[in-house]
Amino acid sequence: MRLSTKGRYGVTAMMDLAIHDNAGPVTLADISQCQGISLSYLEQLFSKLRKAGLVEGVRGPGGGYRLSRPSSEINIAEIISAVDEKVDVTRCSKEGNCQGGERCLTHDLWMELSNRLYEFLSGISLDQFANRPGIHELAIQRDKINGRFILARRQAEVLQQQARSIT
C-alpha cells in the first residue's frame, strides 16, 4: 500500500484551500512557496482537481483557486482519486481471461477490498482536519513567517472598496 506524493500533495494543498477558504482565492505560488512543491507540478495537479470539480480557478491578479464546495462536503477519497489514478483492481477485469473461475475469485476479493478502502477514505472530510482546534491559529502564524498575507490582502481590498464607495 502506498500513499504517493501525488496524493499527499493533493490533500495538503486542498487543506490549504480549506483553511484560507473565507479569505478569497489562494494562489498556487503561495502554496508552492510554503510547501516547497514546484509551481508547474502544482498546476498539473490542480488541473486534475479542477476537472474533477473540486476546485475553481480564478484568473488574473488577485485570483487563485478556491474550493467549489464547502470543505465539509469534500472527502479524502475524492481528492486522492482525482489526483492519483484510480485504484486498479486485478488484471482479470482488464484482460477478461478468467481461467476456470480462479481469476474471478481474486477479482472479487480486490473489488471488495478496494470498495471498503474507498468507503473508509470517503468517510473522512476535509474540514475534519482543517477545523481541528488550534490549526487555524497555527496556519496564520505560519503564513506570516512565509510572507503570505492573504488575510491582510483581503482586508485591504475591503477597505479599498469602502474608500471607493465614499468618493
Add this chain to the structure above:
Amino acid sequence: MRLSTKGRYGVTAMMDLAIHDNAGPVTLADISQCQGISLSYLEQLFSKLRKAGLVEGVRGPGGGYRLSRPSSEINIAEIISAVDEKVDVTRCSKEGNCQGGERCLTHDLWMELSNRLYEFLSGISLDQFANRPGIHELAIQRDKINGRFILARRQAEVLQQQARSIT
C-alpha cells in the same frame, strides 16, 4: 492511493496458502502457474514475507511454503507492509526542516491518516476472505483445472506412511 501489484500479489498468494493450509506446504511453482506470476518474482516477494515472519519455507521435494500462524491471526496490513515498503509520511520526518510549525502540521495530518488506514487494514484478517462460503469448493475445482493435486498428493503421502508402518 495506489494498491500496487506487489501488494496484490502478496495478498493473493497468502490467500492461496490460507486455502491450502491443511494440505501441507504450497510450492511457488503452483502459485506461479495458477496466478500467472513469474516464479522468480514470487521468490522475491516470499523472501520478504518470510523475513516478516508471516510464512515458513520448507525445502526439498514435497516442500513449499506454509503460513507461520493461523490465517485468523494474519491481517492484510501486515502482508502489504511486508511486501510493499511502508507507507511513508511527509518529507518533514525525513529532512527535519520544519519551517515555523507548518511542516509539522501536515506531518501530523499524514501520521494520523496513515495510522487510521493501517488500523483499518489490520482489522481485516486473511481467513475472513479465505473462509467465505463457497470459496473452498471453488479453489478445489480450480486446482483440478490447473493440474494442481495438492490434496491428492497429501493423501498419497499419508497412505505411503501407513504402508511403511505395516512393513
Add this chain to the structure above:
DNA sequence: ATAATTTCCTACTAAATTACTCAGGAATTA
C-alpha cells in the same frame, strides 16, 4: 550416492511512473 525438487540469494534490466522543468497562451485586473 545421485538425481530431482524445492527454497533461497544476488545481480541485472526493460518498462512504467513520478516528480519535475520549460515554454508559452489566455483571461483578468490595475
Add this chain to the structure above:
DNA sequence: TAATTCCTGAGTAATTTAGTAGGAAATTAT
C-alpha cells in the same frame, strides 16, 4: 498596457515496478 494569475502541452531525469537470469543450499526419493 503591463502585471498577474490560471491553463496547457511537451519533454526529462530519477525512481519504482515487475521481471530475468543464474546459481547455491537443503531435502527427499530412487
